[in-house]
Structures are given as C-alpha cells and as structure tokens.
Amino acid sequence: MQPKDTLKIIRPDDWHLHVRSGEMLKSVIGMTAAQMGRAIIMPNLTPPVSNAAQAKQYYQEIMNALPADTGFTPLMVLYLTDNTTPKQIQTALDGKLVVAAKLYPAGATTNSDDGVTDVKNIYPALEKMQQLGMPLLVHGEVTDAKIDIFDREAVFIEQILSKVIEDLPDLKIVFEHITTKEAVDFVLSSGDNVAATITPHHLLANRNDMLVGGIKPHYFCLPILKRENPHQRALLSAATSGNPKFFIGTDSAPHAKSDKESSCGCAGVLSANCAIELYATAFESEDALDKLEGFASIFGADFYGLPHNTETITLKKQDWIVPNSYPFADTVVVPFMAGKMLSWKFLVKD
Numbered sequence: 001m002q003p004k005d006t007l008k009i010i011r012p013d014d015w016h017l018h019v020r021s022g023e024m025l026k027s028v029i030g031m032t033a034a035q036m037g038r039a040i041i042m043p044n045l046t047p048p049v050s051n052a053a054q055a056k057q058y059y060q061e062i063m064n065a066l067p068a069d070t071g072f073t074p075l076m077v078l079y080l081t082d083n084t085t086p087k088q089i090q091t092a093l094d095g096k097l098v099v100a101a102k103l104y105p106a107g108a109t110t111n112s113d114d115g116v117t118d119v120k121n122i123y124p125a126l127e128k129m130q131q132l133g134m135p136l137l138v139h140g141e142v143t144d145a146k147i148d149i150f151d152r153e154a155v156f157i158e159q160i161l162s163k164v165i166e167d168l169p170d171l172k173i174v175f176e177h178i179t180t181k182e183a184v185d186f187v188l189s190s191g192d193n194v195a196a197t198i199t200p201h202h203l204l205a206n207r208n209d210m211l212v213g214g215i216k217p218h219y220f221c222l223p224i225l226k227r228e229n230p231h232q233r234a235l236l237s238a239a240t241s242g243n244p245k246f247f248i249g250t251d252s253a254p255h256a257k258s259d260k261e262s263s264c265g266c267a268g269v270l271s272a273n274c275a276i277e278l279y280a281t282a283f284e285s286e287d288a289l290d291k292l293e294g295f296a297s298i299f300g301a302d303f304y305g306l307p308h309n310t311e312t313i314t315l316k317k318q319d320w321i322v323p324n325s326y327p328f329a330d331t332v333v334v335p336f337m338a339g340k341m342l343s344w345k346f347l348v349k350d
C-alpha cells in the first residue's frame with residue numbers, strides 16, 4: 001500500500017501535445033519533458049509538418065531545445081493534406097521518427113487551413129496506413145458553417161467517422177480530445193482498433209466554467225467545452241473506468257495571453273505545466289486514483305505498440321497555487337486554472 005499522501009506511477013506519456021516552434025517551443029517543451037517520457041507532437045505548425053523531412057527537422061529542433069538528460073522522446077506526426085500520398089506515409093514510417101498521421105478537417109481549428117477538404121481525398125493514404133498499422137489521429141469536428149459548434153463532434157461521428165471505419169475496418173484510429181457522451185459511446189461500441197484521448201480541461205471543466213459570470217478566454221479550446229451533464233460526466237467515467245480504450249492526451253496548446261484576451265481570441269489551453277497534477281485532481285474527484293496509472297502510463301503505449309516507460313514519477317498531496325502566467329517567447333502564456341489551488345504536486349522522477 002502506498003501512503004495516501006504520495007502517489008507513485010510509471011512515468012506517463014502525453015499522446016496529444018502542441019509545443020509550437022522557435023522561442024515558443026523553448027519556453028514550453030521543458031514542462032512536458034519534466035513529467036512525460038514521450039509525447040505525440042502535433043504537426044499544426046505554419047507551414048504544417050506534412051512530410052518525413054519536415055518531421056525530422058522538427059524532431060531535431062525539439063531535441064535541441066532540451067537538455068541532454070531529460071530522457072524525453074518526441075513522437076512525430078504527419079499532417080495529412082488533400083495531397084498526401086501512400087508513398088509519403090511509407091517514407092515517414094521508414095524514417096522511424098513518425099508514428100502516426102493526423103486528420104484535421106480543413107478549417108476545424110488553429111492552423112488547419114491546409115487540412116483535408118474531403119476525407120475521400122486521403123483514402124489512398126489511409127489504406128496504406130491500415131496496411132502498415134499506423135494510427136490515424138482524428139480531430140473529430142465537422143466544419144460546416146450550418147452546424148452548431150456544440151454539435152460538431154457528434155455530427156462528425158455520424159457523417160464522417162462511422163463511414164471511415166466502415167470503409168477501413170482495420171485502421172487504427174485515435175479519436176482525439178473527445179468531449180461528448182456520443183464520442184464515449186462511439187468508442188465503446190467500436191472495435192479494439194479505435195481508442196480516444198481525453199484532456200484534463202474537458203475532465204475538470206464544462207461550458208459553465210467558460211461562460212457563467214463573464215467570458216473566460218483561457219477556457220476556450222476546440223472542441224469547445226460541453227455541458228456537465230451528460231458530457232463531462234461521461235468523460236470522467238470513461239477516463240476512470242480502467243478501459244484501455246481511453247488514455248491521456250493533454251492537448252496542451254499554448255497561445256500568447258494577448259492572442260487569447262482579444263476580440264477574436266484563439267482556441268487552445270496550456271496544461272503541460274501541471275498536466276499530471278490536473279489528471280490526479282480529476283481522478284481523485286471520482287475516487288479513482290488507483291486508475292490513474294493505467295490511463296496515464298500504460299494504455300496509450302499499448303495502443304501505439306510501444307514499451308512502457310521504465311522510470312517512475314511521484315506526486316505528493318500538497319496544496320499549491322497554479323501560477324498566473326509563464327514566460328512565452330517574448331510574451332507570456334496563461335495556464336489552465338491559473339491562480340486556482342490544486343492539491344497534488346509533481347515531486348520527482350526517478
């Protein structure tokens with residue numbers, strides 16, 4: 001039995017992370033490397049990371065931004081465009097640094113203008129991925145202007161995802177940052193080749209946190225926060241259920257404070273600064289701390305066919321206040337739950 005005031009788990013991974021590039025990358029990458037063994041690095045840079053050579057360059061930029069001894073490995077992702085070929089998929093996988101490819105419906109979110117305009121356009125690439133066992137990571141929202149923003153995930157399941165699974169039944173799919181009961185149910189009713197990541201902000205917050213008492217731009221992310229009932233509740237039960245189809249993926253997505261506190265604020269929430277503490281808080285609220293290790297450190301690696309990390313991390317039961325901001329290139333970024341108290345603190349990696 002571990003004492004109740006510490007929690008020791010296998011070093012976790014982050015299966016969905018944005019770290020940007022240049023000085024912004026240097027500001028945030030250490031946050032993830034301190035806690036996580038590996039992270040799936042999202043490719044939505046401008047221009048996007050859409051071939052093996054760009055992925056290699058980005059990998060090197062990340063490694064150069066880190067001290068030598070973190071033991072952290074970035075796992076690279078190819079950004080799918082209407083023009084991605086099966087050969088590009090093969091070349092990327094052969095290069096060993098790329099482990100997955102990401103479908104952004106064009107216009108769905110930050111830097112997705114080069115995304116896919118019709119999923120049929122990438123079927124040759126998807127067929128290749130199915131054959132190679134390479135996971136497809138999906139931003140699951142339709143972009144049709146007529147569809148209400150709160151319904152875009154559920155409509156994506158109906159109109160696009162269920163069709164892709166019908167046509168490519170063995171394709172490995174990670175339904176990224178799920179936010180609805182519909183998505184939980186869909187993943188549960190699909191085969192073992194379909195899994196999902198869940199963010200800390202979708203576990204800890206709902207649309208009231210963003211909108212009641214004044215609009216809070218630092219809670220604005222995509223897919224947008226949904227209602228507590230049934231959606232946030234469904235995510236909490238899925239994450240803490242011990243079902244290996246659901247695993248960690250922070251979607252930590254830093255933006256400058258001024259870009260979020262604006263008349264047209266951009267989407268994305270920084271959580272890498274205290275990712276594992278946020279998940280511990282959510283799991284404790286469900287009395288399910290014993291399920292954290294599977295979710296954070298085991299199920300994702302198993303889905304990707306990668307070994308578990310050999311290090312461990314320890315969290316300590318301790319009240320502390322999330323800082324109001326962190327340096328971010330020549331400006332600052334405001335983290336999720338800035339100024340709020342958390343009762344778990346990352347202590348040590350060993």
Ligand code: NCD
Pocket residue numbers: 018044109110139220221222223251253254267268269
């Ligand atoms: C992400 C970003 O800022 O890059 N934003 C977000 O709200 N999650 C993009 C994404 O993952 O959708």
Ligand code: ZN
Pocket residue numbers: 016017018042251253
């Ligand atoms: Zn993301």
